[in-house]
Amino acid sequence: MPDDVLLAIESTCDETAAAVVSRSGRVLGECIATQEKLHERFSGVVPEIAARAHLERILPVIDTALREAGIGGRHLHAIAVADRPGLAGSLLVGVVAAKTLAMAWQKPLVAINHLHAHLYACQLSRGPESVYPAVGLIVSGGHTTLYLCHDPVNLEYLGGTIDDAAGEAFDKVAAMLSLGFPGGVEVARWAARGNDRAFSFPRSKQHDGSDDFSFSGLKTAVRYAIVGPGRQDFSTLQLSDETKADVCASFEAAVVDVLVAKTRKAIKRCGVQRLLVGGGVAANQRLRRDLAAAAEQDNFEVVIAPPELCTDNAVMGAIAWKQIDRNDFASLDLDITPGLQR
Numbered sequence: 001m002p003d004d005v006l007l008a009i010e011s012t013c014d015e016t017a018a019a020v021v022s023r024s025g026r027v028l029g030e031c032i033a034t035q036e037k038l039h040e041r042f043s044g045v046v047p048e049i050a051a052r053a054h055l056e057r058i059l060p061v062i063d064t065a066l067r068e069a070g071i072g073g074r075h076l077h078a079i080a081v082a083d084r085p086g087l088a089g090s091l092l093v094g095v096v097a098a099k100t101l102a103m104a105w106q107k108p109l110v111a112i113n114h115l116h117a118h119l120y121a122c123q124l125s126r127g128p129e130s131v132y133p134a135v136g137l138i139v140s141g142g143h144t145t146l147y148l149c150h151d152p153v154n155l156e157y158l159g160g161t162i163d164d165a166a167g168e169a170f171d172k173v174a175a176m177l178s179l180g181f182p183g184g185v186e187v188a189r190w191a192a193r194g195n196d197r198a199f200s201f202p203r204s205k206q207h208d209g210s211d212d213f214s215f216s217g218l219k220t221a222v223r224y225a226i227v228g229p230g231r232q233d234f235s236t237l238q239l240s241d242e243t244k245a246d247v248c249a250s251f252e253a254a255v256v257d258v259l260v261a262k263t264r265k266a267i268k269r270c271g272v273q274r275l276l277v278g279g280g281v282a283a284n285q286r287l288r289r290d291l292a293a294a295a296e297q298d299n300f301e302v303v304i305a306p307p308e309l310c311t312d313n314a315v316m317g318a319i320a321w322k323q324i325d326r327n328d329f330a331s332l333d334l335d336i337t338p339g340l341q342r
């Protein structure tokens, strides 16, 4: 089989990305434009700003990826785009760009589930050796989701957050402590110096028997711990470095404990021997350490996507080849599906 190439487009949240990937998994060209600076002062992604920024960047980003690959649009095998889940305005930009190019270049269109792609990033790090079946955990700024993954495109939704995502909770706590945005890395850095038992924060839903998560109560508990109920203005807050570190450590422990406990139960129940982990929060050292310890005790293997494939990117759109193999193409009237988690 010739090593055909496809163009994958990603614009589900605040990263505008395009990649040219071959059937054998080679990355010939890649470009990512991040929007962190645009959203920083709001301590979170502002959907309207994200959509406008995607609109400005999408064509230059695609052009750069194609140029790097040295490939003209007409030589592509297909065009793939993440059409679900994500921010509506952001998704629309990628989907409209992909449909337009598919029509202009007369190429088949493939619609990618962004969450399935996050877990496929683990497969990409492994080469031809299959990582399936496995339980998949996606922990990012927008998602906290558990799947039973039979193969790359056949995933069974087990559960997910009923309110905030794990990364979102990290970002909100970082905002309360004025640690910048996105704040996960900073919270983790402070946590490393703190006492994780200094504050007793809730482990919501840890023992409820479901595969769902909830982090909004934890976020509120952190707020009460540092400013008390009622007061909202964090800008004038004066906390000692020791207290800041203790808050971060206790908060991080609460998030990680729940993630690990629930994931562990899901693996046992599903009877699989492997865990796939994707999303930005997978960079968290405490999460990695505790998952590794659980894996040793329970005898399963942990496959974490490499850092550059944990955060949003278009290379993981290589999952489209698995869909092409199954004749799973989209039509030119493809629409976005913002809320889909399954």
Ligand code: KG4
Binding pocket: 013, 014, 139, 140, 141, 142, 143, 166, 167, 168, 170, 171, 182, 183, 184, 185, 188, 279, 280, 281, 282, 283, 284, 285, 310, 311, 312
């Ligand atoms: O997957 P991702 O790049 O993007 C979106 O969800 O859009 O994930 C970003 C999230 C942010 O919430 C960020 O604070 C969090 O991942 N994050 C971390 C760490 N590094 C990034 N959270 C905890 N510990 C980290 N080391």
Ligand code: ZN
Binding pocket: 114, 118, 140, 279, 311, 312
């Ligand atoms: Zn993502």
